[in-house]
Structures are given as C-alpha cells and as structure tokens.
Amino acid sequence: MINIPRYERIWLTLGIASIVIFLLLTGFMAVSMNLHPPNHMETIDPRTATTTAPFDSPGLRQIGPNEYELVIVERLFSFTPDTITIPSGAKIHFKVTTPDVVHGLEIPYTNVNMMVVPGHITEYTYTFKKAGDYLILCNEYCGTGHHLMLSRIVVE
Numbered sequence: 001m002i003n004i005p006r007y008e009r010i011w012l013t014l015g016i017a018s019i020v021i022f023l024l025l026t027g028f029m030a031v032s033m034n035l036h037p038p039n040h041m042e043t044i045d046p047r048t049a050t051t052t053a054p055f056d057s058p059g060l061r062q063i064g065p066n067e068y069e070l071v072i073v074e075r076l077f078s079f080t081p082d083t084i085t086i087p088s089g090a091k092i093h094f095k096v097t098t099p100d101v102v103h104g105l106e107i108p109y110t111n112v113n114m115m116v117v118p119g120h121i122t123e124y125t126y127t128f129k130k131a132g133d134y135l136i137l138c139n140e141y142c143g144t145g146h147h148l149m150l151s152r153i154v155v156e
C-alpha cells in the first residue's frame with residue numbers, strides 16, 4: 001500500500017468528492033430540469049444571405065402585441081438598418097447574419113452580446129425596459145474599418 005500523508009489524503013478526498021458532486025448536479029440539472037447548452041444552429045448560405053428572406057429587407061417587424069422581430073445584416077463595415085427606433089418595453093427578437101466575415105453585435109450595458117458568423121443566423125431575445133439611446137457595436141475584429149462599425153437603437 002502506498003503511503004500517502006494524512007493532509008494529502010484529506011485534500012484528495014475533498015477534491016474527488018467535489019468532482020463527484022459537480023457531475024451529479026450537472027446530470028441532475030440536465031435530466032430533471034432540462035437544462036442544455038445552447039445548440040440552436042440555424043444556417044444560411046452567406047452568398048445569398050442578403051437576398052434571402054428575412055435578410056433581403058432588414059428592419060423591425062411587429063409579430064405580436066408589443067413583440068417585434070429585428071432583422072439585422074452586418075457587413076464590412078456597417079449595420080443595416082442604421083438607426084432603429086423601437087417602443088420601450090417591447091420584446092425584441094434579434095435575427096442577425098452576415099455575408100462576409102465574423103462580426104459581433106454588442107449593446108453596452110445590456111445582455112445583448114452576439115457573435116455573428118457567416119453561414120449562420122444568430123438569434124437573441126431582449127426587452128429594452130428603459131427609454132434612451134443605445135449604441136450597437138461590432139466587438140469582433142473584422143478588418144481595418146472595425147472601429148467604425150457601429151449603429152444606434154433609440155428606445156422611446
């Protein structure tokens with residue numbers, strides 16, 4: 001039998017026990033609470049993305065009472081549409097794609113932070129509770145005009 005010092009044995013036991021507890025908790029949440037990592041992977045051909053609905057006419061569309069779909073196309077180096085006005089308290093379903101390279105879509109001081117990859121449709125739902133001007137920026141380095149890539153949401 002190997003001689004393991006007492007403190008080492010205690011730490012080993014604690015370490016293994018915490019791994020077992022973590023795995024049990026993760027398994028429990030996945031099975032009984034139905035929690036999974038996001039696996040939504042809607043794809044689109046980047047060569048025809050801007051001529052395919054809904055990306056052929058980007059903008060805000062009402063889809064229910066106080067609920068909107070916001071379609072955005074990002075390209076080197078702009079957002080379409082440029083400035084978006086939305087009513088405050090409305091539920092906004094972002095739908096974003098790009099025909100060229102990887103971009104980001106971040107709205108500082110909110111939870112909106114997406115990675116926009118050619119060939120994929122990125123979706124996120126967010127409700128702007130406070131009225132005001134929100135900055136939209138690209139937070140993935142996409143080329144020489146990256147720092148100029150911004151847009152605006154006006155919540156009124």
Ligand code: CUA
Nearest residue numbers: 138140142146
């Ligand atoms: Cu687009 Cu950085």
